[in-house]
Amino acid sequence: MSKKLTVSVFLVAVLLLTTGSVLAEEITLDFWNGFTGPDGTGMGKMVEEFNKEHEGEIEVNMQVMQWGTYYQKVVTALSTRSDSSPDIGIMHVDRVPEFASKGVLLDLDQIVADLGWSKDNFANSVWSAGIYEGNRYGIPLDVHPLAMYINKDLFKEAGLDPENPPKTPAEFMNAIAKMTKDTDGDGEIDQWGTAFPPLWPGPEFILPSLLRQFGGSFLNEDRTEVVVDSKESIAALEYAVDIVHNKGYSPKNIQQDGEVTLFRQGRLGIHFNGIWMINGFKDQEGLNFMSYPVPRMGDKLAIAGNSHNFVFFRKPGNSDAEFEAAAEFVKYISNNSVKWAAFGQIPARNSVRNSQAFEALKHQASIAQEVESVVFPPKIPIASRILTPYYEAVNLAILGEKEPAEALKDAAEAGQIALDEYLQTQ
Template sequence: MKKSVKVLSTTLLAMSLVTAAGCSSDNGNNGGGNTNSGGTNTAAEGNSGGGNAPAAEKADILFWTPFSGADGEFMKKIVEKYNGSQDTYKVKLVIQPNGEYYKMLDVALSASKDRPDLAIMHVDQIPTYVNKGQLQPMDDLAAASGINKADYVEAPVNYETIDGKWYGIPLDIHPLVMYYNKDLFDKAGIAAPPTNRAEFESAVEKLTDKDKGVYGYAVPTLWPQQFIFPSLVWQNGGDLWNGTDVAYNSPEAVEMVQWMRGLVEQGFSPANVQQDGENTLFLQGKNAIQFNGPWMKGQFDEAGINYGVAPVPQIGKAKQAVYAGSHNFVVTKDTTDAAVVKGIGDFLKYVSTNSMDWAASGQALASKPMLESAEFKALPMQSSVAQAFDYVQFAPNVLNWATISDPIWGELSNAILGKKDAQKAMDDAVAKSRQAMNK
């Protein structure tokens, strides 16, 4: 799929909560660095064939990730198993603090040493880094290593194919999902999770018990609205970007804001949910439904909640859709040593069929062979998450989107809290976004 990146500004892409989704925020291990040998060969010349070629030159591969929470341990297992499976290449895993990841990556990529050869990048960051000339296409590396586009879910592959070149190999896709308290559902006599607006509205009414402080669905005023609001807008036939301008003050978008405010006005949600308040209530058994990401699994398991997971219902009138993020492997522009490139290809080929440890973190894998494996299908939550892959959507493929769209979240909060009319709030968000674009 050919896609051109639309340049709106030369400003560096601001780090946002959206791009951070799916990575825990605890501080992690900064690890050591690696100086590349500075060879003149290109990625096209690297080929490990997915195995340990006897004549291959040994190489160390510096691999950066932002997995500084519990998810980091799962990636460590993959790297350790790969390193133990052969003795030609050694992947050196460096876990950077999630909240500082892209700032640190920018600094490293501008340096002549201690920069990563291979890195994890969120799919919606890739267009900006391609535009800055900091990533190299992976088509030749993939072909030489036996890695095929057809073996990955189409949505991230299409997004990161820019001007006919493939810049990222997806590890996972993490869409918004619906968590629900099975005990509260049983008590309310609800046999199955809702799948559409009518079922959802009926369920939250039955689940709400104001005398006991139990709510059907606590509407977040802040995070994770970065996943919720776009999902609802797309479901209702609207969009965040119309091809030339921001569009989140459309009738379709405003209707969804009014719908969320209506849940508060009807008493199905608390009136003033603070940051993470909906999650606190869910952990306390006082919020029956929560929309959040697959990364919440570990916390809910540890809390011992009797919960279920299902796709987000179709609340909008037009179609099923859900916002998603995706972690991807990218190769930095200056990674030119042929042995290192061969090693990267060998490692990525290994991961394509040996990533169940990553699935154990709660993530749904993007590799089709893994998705179709009996081991993955035996994971009930991850299999449920993967049901949404046919209709996932990512952030608009627009440079500096995090900066442009940032005004949404404060104005959306104003509308949900009843401080502003929904139309006024979204009009104000659009005006601020246009200022960011100098329009």
């Protein structure tokens, strides 16, 4: 062995003893999500900040695509079992059971334990939502519930206090009645107290909130029967139909986003939409509004929502070092999620929600007051096959094309067929 080679071997040995490697390789993680709007810009900045702080150690490459194609692209990428498939992803919590049942998600119980996190660190409502069949597959980043937006000027004109919004069924009905009027005297209502649209987000968020408030559910307790045609569920839909077609406090036949336009124009007193609408309304010139939690319109408070969860994909060849790097990334984003909240979200972490920085986001902080009242879609892999007939039933009933009881009976039958097929495979 030459003297030069002997010295080289000696130096390598010293490096191995002192650092564990000659040169630690930078770990690269592929992070996929569907944040195509301003929220994507915000998440991109957070990823850049993480990469800068972990330069030479961890590099996160973020790939963004439309939510409409995201889930299928994830399935396709994972099926190829290639290095280009994602390591980490964002998944709506209602999709977690579907992907967990396919075996493409990693169990995160140990990772969560290693991070020192437990139910005490998160909103209870969303902490349990990421668990499927006793195992954790999702780590909650946020909660995005339905919210109540009020036009403060219309409240004042009607003799209502915009700082004391309706919280009970009687207060809500009184408020929307007072703000429904014919403003130009032509005999036609042109300003409404609220809106129950037949299209998004009516069937997906507003009516599921009412369904749960009136004591209804999508499935029975042991998840063997679709029960959207229960007397409670029918009462919830009849309540909405009555406001639209009998009382006239909501416009009829609203086209997609028509109620958003009415609210922007100052012709809608109370508008129900997701928390993600905050920044859009703040940018609307002349719109004097405030954001609040959805009020109780039934027997108990329940607010439909969803949540972005971090998931780790089952990928061949992933090392413990890569899992540790992914956990470090999730911890960083979670710890700094007040930045994410600015884009219209409620942080899932209690410490972030209780921070002064979050309290300064007055709209988000106001809506977050009832974060523990948020309810999620049924925790079953075929949830979409049960929910879709329900959404169609709501649409037909709000349009006045079917009676609520008939529409929900049809939805229950269609959902039951899907559920029976699923149960036969279990």
